[in-house]
Amino acid sequence: MEIIIQPTAEEASRLAARVVANKIKAKPSATLGLPTGRTPLVLYRELIRLHKEEGLDFSSCSTFNLDEYVGLAPDNKNSYNFYMRDSFFKYVNIDLKNTHCPDGMTDDIVATCQAYEDAIEESGGIDLQVLGIGSEGHIGFNEPTSSLASRTRIKTLTAKTVQDNTAFFGSVDAVPKHVITMGIGTIMQAKEVILLAFGRQKASVVAKTIEGPVTAMVPASVLQHHPHVKFFIDEEAAAELKLKPYYTTVFNNKPKWQQF
Ligand code: GLP
Numbered sequence: 001m002e003i004i005i006q007p008t009a010e011e012a013s014r015l016a017a018r019v020v021a022n023k024i025k026a027k028p029s030a031t032l033g034l035p036t037g038r039t040p041l042v043l044y045r046e047l048i049r050l051h052k053e054e055g056l057d058f059s060s061c062s063t064f065n066l067d068e069y070v071g072l073a074p075d076n077k078n079s080y081n082f083y084m085r086d087s088f089f090k091y092v093n094i095d096l097k098n099t100h101c102p103d104g105m106t107d108d109i110v111a112t113c114q115a116y117e118d119a120i121e122e123s124g125g126i127d128l129q130v131l132g133i134g135s136e137g138h139i140g141f142n143e144p145t146s147s148l149a150s151r152t153r154i155k156t157l158t159a160k161t162v163q164d165n166t167a168f169f170g171s172v173d174a175v176p177k178h179v180i181t182m183g184i185g186t187i188m189q190a191k192e193v194i195l196l197a198f199g200r201q202k203a204s205v206v207a208k209t210i211e212g213p214v215t216a217m218v219p220a221s222v223l224q225h226h227p228h229v230k231f232f233i234d235e236e237a238a239a240e241l242k243l244k245p246y247y248t249t250v251f252n253n254k255p256k257w258q259q260f
Pocket of ligand 1: 035036037038039040066067131132133134135138139140141161
């Protein structure tokens with residue numbers, strides 16, 4: 001695991017964007033796994049800048065989003081389908097036909113989830129999975145006690161996640177309680193993973209994820225088993241890490257060939 005601590009979310013996002021850009025340059029047909037939420041917005045902004053100013057080319061890329069609310073259509077402003085088009089896709093030269101997000105309006109959830117898994121496999125698997133993290137350690141919408149081997153499926157949100165997302169919907173009652181999410185097993189199959197976490201409110205869950213035991217109670221902790229994972233965190237989110245000085249030393253002394 002590589003723990004990259006930067007003074008601000010802005011700087012951490014810029015470094016993370018470089019990892020994404022390098023992947024696309026090395027493999028123009030890369031398959032990216034993408035998150036939503038507040039955390040990746042600066043990363044998306046930076047990728048848009050790299051596209052506009054440096055010609056970063058998304059035309060051959062495919063993307064798979066982590067999750068979607070059940071019952072929200074793609075034109076609903078709170079759907080993750082909408083979020084992706086509105087925050088990222090419409091500003092870069094990605095072919096929308098190559099972008100995928102679970103269908104929250106499906107009337108056959110089981111078949112839709114299986115088709116999503118099949119489509120990921122047909123694309124050759126996810127080359128680089130980008131993640132945020134929920135306040136109780138969820139990745140995608142894999143809430144605590146999700147099977148660490150789970151695949152794409154329906155999940156019920158915890159009261160805490162519903163509360164965390166209430167600001168977008170106006171009231172607790174308006175937040176959908178069911179979602180479709182890639183499973184933890186699906187995420188773990190990605191060849192490379194980067195996780196972004198910013199702000200003091202993420203410090204406790206970041207410490208549990210990186211330095212705590214691997215447990216389904218903190219789903220992100222399973223990343224300790226991933227062979228190629230990088231955490232991009234700001235100072236505030238790093239506040240409870242016991243080995244923080246070590247991570248900083250490692251990063252500051254990376255051999256040149258390992259820098260990005
Ligand atoms: C939602 C998403 C997650 C995201 C999390 C954190 O639950 N399904 O993918 O990581 O929110 O959101 P934020 O980045 O807004 O803190």
